[in-house]
Amino acid sequence: xQTIHQWPATLVQPVGSPLSLECTVEGTSNPNLYWYRxxxxxxxxxxxxxxxxxxxxxxxxQNLSASRPQDRxxxxxxxxxxxxDSGFYLCAWSGGGDQPQHFGDGTxxxxx
Amino acid sequence: GQQVMQIPQYQHVQxxxxxxxxxxxxxxxxxxxxxxxxxxxxPVFLIQLVKSGEVKKQKRLTFQFGEAKKNSSLHITATQTTxxxxxxxxDFTDKLIFGTGTRLQVFP
Numbered sequence: 001x002q003t004i005h006q007w008p009a010t011l012v013q014p015v016g017s018p019l020s021l022e023c024t025v026e027g028t029s030n031p032n033l034y035w036y037r038x039x040x041x042x043x044x045x046x047x048x049x050x051x052x053x054x055x056x057x058x059x060x061x062q063n064l065s066a067s068r069p070q071d072r073x074x075x076x077x078x079x080x081x082x083x084x085d086s087g088f089y090l091c092a093w094s095g096g097g098d099q100p101q102h103f104g105d106g107t108x109x110x111x112x
Numbered sequence: 113g114q115q116v117m118q119i120p121q122y123q124h125v126q127x128x129x130x131x132x133x134x135x136x137x138x139x140x141x142x143x144x145x146x147x148x149x150x151x152x153x154x155p156v157f158l159i160q161l162v163k164s165g166e167v168k169k170q171k172r173l174t175f176q177f178g179e180a181k182k183n184s185s186l187h188i189t190a191t192q193t194t195x196x197x198x199x200x201x202x203d204f205t206d207k208l209i210f211g212t213g214t215r216l217q218v219f220p
Contacts, residue, residue, distance in 0.1 A: 034208075043200065044155070044210040059207075090154055098143045098204040100157035 002027035006091045006104030014112050019064075019078040021107050023091030026072065031093040033074040034101060035066055038088040050074060051096070086111045114139050116203050116211040124217045131191050133214035135184040135201035143204040144177055144184045149213075150197040158186075191218045 006023045013019060025031050035047040046059045048066035056066050063082060067075045074091060088108050092101040115138045125131050135144065143162050147155040159168055161177040161184060168175045174187045184201055196218050201211040 041215070043212045046207060046210075049207065098145075098160070100145060100160060101155075101208060102157065103154040106154050 002093070002102065004091065004093055004102055004104040006107060008107060009105060010108045010110075012110045012112060013081050015083055016080050019076070019081050019085070019109070021076040021089055021091075021109075023074045023076075023104055024072055025074075025093045028072070028093070028095070030071060030096075032096050033068060034092040034094070035074065035076050036090040036092065038090060038106075040087075044090065048076070081111050083111050085109065114203065114205070114209050116141075116201060116209050118199075118201060118211040118214050120214055121212065122215045122217070124219065125191050127193060127218050127220050128190050131188040131195070131216055133186050133199050133201075133216075135186075135211050137182060137203060141177070141181045141184065141203045145202045145204060145208065146175055146184075146186055147200045147202060147210075148197050149200065153197075155200060188216075191216070193218050193220055 003026045032051050034049045036044040037047055038044050049057050050068045053068055053071055064078050086109055088106050090106045091104040094101045117136050119134050123131055145160045146158040148158055149155045159175050161175055164181050165179045166177040172189045176185045186199055188195055196216060198213045198215045200213045202208045
């Protein structure tokens with residue numbers, strides 16, 4: 001069966017520090033991969049999605065970037081974090097098209 | 113761009129009461145998916161609706177897609193404390209656009 005792993009579960013970072021969040025999927029090949037951000041008590045905002053290795057689509061201009069160095073690995077990065085980057089970051093995968101998305105457990109990021 | 117709104121934003125019910133959340137879009141909906149997010153957890157896929165007027169049931173949950181594909185609803189009959197969480201609808205066109213969510217609290 002397919003599983004999705006996301007780490008770390010929580011992270012506290014100072015303003016201006018770099019960020020790297022990693023997400024890996026097991027049990028499937030060539031998945032569509034997604035990064036979402038969820039502010040406290042709010043909906044999900046799509047940040048990036050990828051349909052294949054090295055293919056990244058950005059939905060919202062910001063100081064975050066994403067990379068997909070391997071088929072089942074998706075990384076969210078920032079060179080300098082802002083206070084507004086705080087939130088709950090969720091990675092998800094799907095089989096493509098309109099197939100349901102399956103989410104990881106998320107990373108709670110707090111910027112001090 | 114497309115906006116998917118849900119009402120109400122919050123709903124508090126007594127255990128055993130019914131609950132309904134409504135999903136509306138500024139444009140015609142293509143393919144509706146419903147997700148549930150427990151407090152502190154991640155969204156979990158519940159169901160997908162594709163056809164105009166479609167109705168699907170999962171035990172106490174009934175999902176409907178409007179005839180004109182402009183809205184969708186989720187109805188829970190006789191809520192239980194395990195139903196607590198935030199319910200999101202999401203419309204898929206070329207990507208998934210999530211609604212604003214309805215947070216359900218159930219008091220025993």
